[in-house]
Amino acid sequence: MNVVEANGARIPLVGLGTWDLRGRTCARLVEQALRLGYRHIDTAEMYDNEREVGEGLRASGLKRADVFVTTKVWPSHFAPRELERAAKDSLVRLRLSEVDLLLLHWPNPQIPLAETLGALCKVKAMGLARHIGVSNFTVAMMEEAVGLASEPLVCNQVELHVFLDQSKVIAACRRHGIAVVAYAPIARGGVKGNATLTRIGKAHDKSPAQVSLRYLAQQQIAVIPRTSRVERLSENLAIFDFALSPDEMSEVAALAHRRGRIVDYAYSGPPKWD
């Protein structure tokens, strides 16, 4: 299987993002994705779809051990007791005894990171999460987190696609053996009409979205594209039967620009959590 290894975790390189998927659509897409070969599902308590993700998992008929499930704790639950409660509530909704990866969804400067990480490590020690990590952490925040955590952090999930240069975060992750998981990896559909991606795609009989996902996966960066359309599930998974040449990789890298960020409140100050 195509996985990225990080501090003891084996994370499938392609996962299904589920933000904004709700109700029966969500359960059906998760089930279909798993039937088509996906082995990694990304959810969060904030997405309000953990129940449906769990339903899709069970409907797929796959063994629990064969699917890598990530969920995330929302920053309003970062006080230690609340974090433990939030992790347990996620498991109840998913109807699982443990998740494969539990992330801090966004940094929360209002609660000391040492306390939150202590609680996150405890949740892992209790067996509620096989692995732990962070999301939307800058390089400085990651360095702080690595220094504070008594258990290995395996992932920083950040916005990452062809229009955004995240080389500093990627380098910091590599220094610490932490996997980068790219969210919004097809720039919320924005890669579709891009001329460079279309041209490179034609040479490989692939779509711009597939070139964008391949560009990341070829660097051992995991991708979690979301789709609400069953036909696109297969498209977004079919990125392991071709390779981009060094010249093509450079051309795609050159698409990054300073205004490439989509989720731009990440580093410009914390949103209000409550």
Ligand SMILES: NC(=O)c1ccc[n+]([C@@H]2O[C@H](COP(=O)([O-])OP(=O)(O)OC[C@H]3O[C@@H](n4cnc5c(N)ncnc54)[C@H](OP(=O)(O)O)[C@@H]3O)[C@@H](O)[C@H]2O)c1
């Ligand atoms: N940690 C965080 O803070 C955070 C933040 C944002 C997202 N995430 C996670 O990352 C996942 C992915 O990010 P995202 O949902 O923001 O954006 P994304 O996956 O980059 O883009 C999703 C959009 O692209 C379209 N799309 C999907 N496949 C396509 C294809 N092959 N060709 C053209 N368009 C396609 C989808 O439309 P259709 O539905 O019509 O296919 C949808 O509108 C989320 O679902 C969530 O799990 C995490």
